[in-house]
Amino acid sequence: MDKLAYHFNKKKIPAETKGTYLYYYPCDDLENAMVRMGKDGYIVIEVTEKEWEALFELDRIDYNNEHKYVRHTSPISDDEEDELPVKEQEAFISDEPPISTATAEKMDKENLFSKLSEDDRQILNLLNGEHTQKQIAEKFGVTQGYVSALKKKAQFNLDYLEYKSAVKTTDSEFIWKCWNLFVKKLEMPLFLDVELEFVLNFLHPEDIKHFMYWYYSFGEFIRSSLTYYIYKEDKIKEEITEYLYNATEQELAWFKQNYLNAVPLVQIVYIRLITEVARRKGVGLNGSNKAIDGLRTAVEKLAEKVNMPPEQFFANRIYPIISTIRNTRMKQFYRFYTGKNLKK
Numbered sequence: 001m002d003k004l005a006y007h008f009n010k011k012k013i014p015a016e017t018k019g020t021y022l023y024y025y026p027c028d029d030l031e032n033a034m035v036r037m038g039k040d041g042y043i044v045i046e047v048t049e050k051e052w053e054a055l056f057e058l059d060r061i062d063y064n065n066e067h068k069y070v071r072h073t074s075p076i077s078d079d080e081e082d083e084l085p086v087k088e089q090e091a092f093i094s095d096e097p098p099i100s101t102a103t104a105e106k107m108d109k110e111n112l113f114s115k116l117s118e119d120d121r122q123i124l125n126l127l128n129g130e131h132t133q134k135q136i137a138e139k140f141g142v143t144q145g146y147v148s149a150l151k152k153k154a155q156f157n158l159d160y161l162e163y164k165s166a167v168k169t170t171d172s173e174f175i176w177k178c179w180n181l182f183v184k185k186l187e188m189p190l191f192l193d194v195e196l197e198f199v200l201n202f203l204h205p206e207d208i209k210h211f212m213y214w215y216y217s218f219g220e221f222i223r224s225s226l227t228y229y230i231y232k233e234d235k236i237k238e239e240i241t242e243y244l245y246n247a248t249e250q251e252l253a254w255f256k257q258n259y260l261n262a263v264p265l266v267q268i269v270y271i272r273l274i275t276e277v278a279r280r281k282g283v284g285l286n287g288s289n290k291a292i293d294g295l296r297t298a299v300e301k302l303a304e305k306v307n308m309p310p311e312q313f314f315a316n317r318i319y320p321i322i323s324t325i326r327n328t329r330m331k332q333f334y335r336f337y338t339g340k341n342l343k344k
Helices: 003-010 049-073 078-083 086-090 099-113 118-127 133-140 144-169 172-185 189-200 205-214 218-230 233-246 249-258 264-282 290-305 310-338
Strands: 020-026 035-037 040-048
Touching: 003 020, 003 049, 020 049, 040 049, 118 133, 118 144, 133 144, 144 172, 144 189, 144 218, 172 189, 172 218, 189 218, 189 264, 189 310, 205 218, 205 264, 205 290, 218 264, 218 290, 233 249, 233 264, 290 310
Parallel strands: none
Antiparallel strands: 020 040, 035 040
16 A cells, blocks of 8 residues: 555546546656656546545555554554544554563663662662552661652663663664653653753744644644654754755744854754655645644533633643742752752
8 A cells, every 4th residue: 555645546536638637657667757756756647526436445545454464564654653543543552561661671780789788689670569658668667758869760770771772773762762751741751851841932933834834733743843852863954054054044943043142052953843744845746834724623512511711721721830840840840950959
């Protein structure tokens, strides 16, 4: 199943002849292809509505069967996953970590434990069981605060080991771990959520709006932004120079106006996002308001349950909660790295 052709056919694009529609199918011979998108070629024909319905039904069956195969054999790409309904997306989530992840975590734990005292190793082992922090503190003659601090330090060190390993290999599994943790607790390992929020806050509102049009979900946008933030740090200066060299006058003027004085990490996230948008346009993909519409629909449903207009629901319910969570996270971030409390 050619997924690009499937998505074009799904749009049911009207042809020049009234009552007919365009139907795309792959053509291996690029010289005879009627349409080229990137490295792929397609033959385009006009079909009646009944013919379109029959052809698309066959494509749909083939497409769904391929998704079933992918789900059981290999990870699906971010773009394809975000096209699926929520229930189908959930089918990709498993409580059991992949073998590669489990093996890496075991090695990281062994590396960490080798640097601890015997008592500290025993404390961490007991924390993995059913013992409470209070019970463990009493057993070893330490305070509950010591046990809690040891647990946090151990988890941070494990996260750091995993992070360093992921950066070296550009591991997409680490990005998914960050995203899944963010969905559950609105936080990421190593305070990456706080750092990424700092970067995204410097993006121009018009750019955010533009990016959201080209990303199929809020989740895909955050995962991409996080990827662009933490990977290929050694390429940042080179990529910025290349972008500015090849930019049009309009692109260069916009960059100078909004990002010239920004830190390199802000600049590179913007450049990598805008480059990905250009790539999607180049291969014939179309943007949509799916990400924003999905968020708006969810809020409207929640607001309806409490008999509130959506704007009031945002102002009275959502913003205060998010603000409280993010302020708490910022204080934790500051205290962890400075040992001091963040002043109000």
